[in-house]
Amino acid sequence: MFTGIVTAIGTVREARQSGDLRAIIACPFDPASIAIGASIACSGVCLTVVERGGTPGDAWFAVNISGETIQRTVPGRWVKGAAINLEPALRLGDELGGHIVTGHVDxxxxxxxxxxxxxxxxxxxxxxxxxxxxxxxxxxxxxxxxxxxxxxxxxxxxxxxxxxxxxxxxxxxxxxxxxxxxxxxxxxxxxxxxxxxxxxxxxxx
Structure with a gap:
């Protein structure tokens, strides 16, 4: 679950097709705070972190994007250089500043x-x-x-x-x-x- 309160803007550093589309997104997070398997909303799309790295303030994480997700979202969004709104998943006790968001694009x-x-x-x-x-x-x-x-x-x-x-x-x-x-x-x-x-x-x- 998310709240729709964006915490950072990331940038698609790399996107390559290998079965699913695999994208690497650069972000200003601390990589230690990004857990493998965690959910991050990427411009409204809930995606699972499969890899991470970098340094605090200059981190990156990788996600796999299925064909279904690509078909249901803005065409051409997952290209090198694209800016992406980022929001980590809501944690118990966090402020619900926006509204309940699932990360499933309609x-x-x-x-x-x-x-x-x-x-x-x-x-x-x-x-x-x-x-x-x-x-x-x-x-x-x-x-x-x-x-x-x-x-x-x-x-x-x-x-x-x-x-x-x-x-x-x-x-x-x-x-x-x-x-x-x-x-x-x-x-x-x-x-x-x-x-x-x-x-x-x-x-x-």
Whole structure:
């Protein structure tokens, strides 16, 4: 489990195909704090550490990324030089600063519009049809591993929807959200509570 509070930005140092895709991600962690077999959310994707090394502040860890994961996440995300939002798994007693995040990407959205509003930026993101029922104003959404609050939802004629977010300067600075541009893809994970409520409602119907 995660909270959607990104603790660092990593960089894909190497990515090579050998059965599954194996990626090495450079990060500012202490390698002694990264356990083999531990889970780390990488831009919203829960991945298992299979190797680690480096020095404190200049560490790296390796993960294997399955074809299923690649198909369900933003195309071209796992390439050398790509910036990745990182969050280690939640530990008992840690502060739940965002919301409950599983690290299972539900779909890919697309940035439709970015508009400055004061010091912040207003993002409009298009979500696919299958995710539209799970999005609601003031509800939670995970975008590239970042816990955010939905400001508004606008349903589209094709069944998809557009939702808006307010990105404050701090969020833009400490995550990759600040580098996004119109047309970019983003990994989306809906609120786990919304998933269960939708399932319950469907069974009752």
């Amino acid at each position: 779909g890919v959205g697309q940035v439709v519009e970015i508009t400055p509003v004061g010091d912040s930026k207003r993002f409009v993101i298009a979500a696919p049809t299958e995710l539209a029922p799970y999005l609601a104003p003031k509800g939670s959404i995970t975008v590239d591993g970042v816990s955010l609050t939905v400001n508004a939802v606008e349903d589209q004629a094709d069944g998809a929807c557009h939702f808006t977010l307010n990105i404050i300067p701090h969020t833009a600075e400490v995550t990759t959200i600040g580098t996004l541009a119109e047309g970019d893809g983003v990994n989306l994970e809906i609120d786990v509570l919304a998933r269960y409520l939708q399932r319950m409602q469907a069974l009752r119907g």
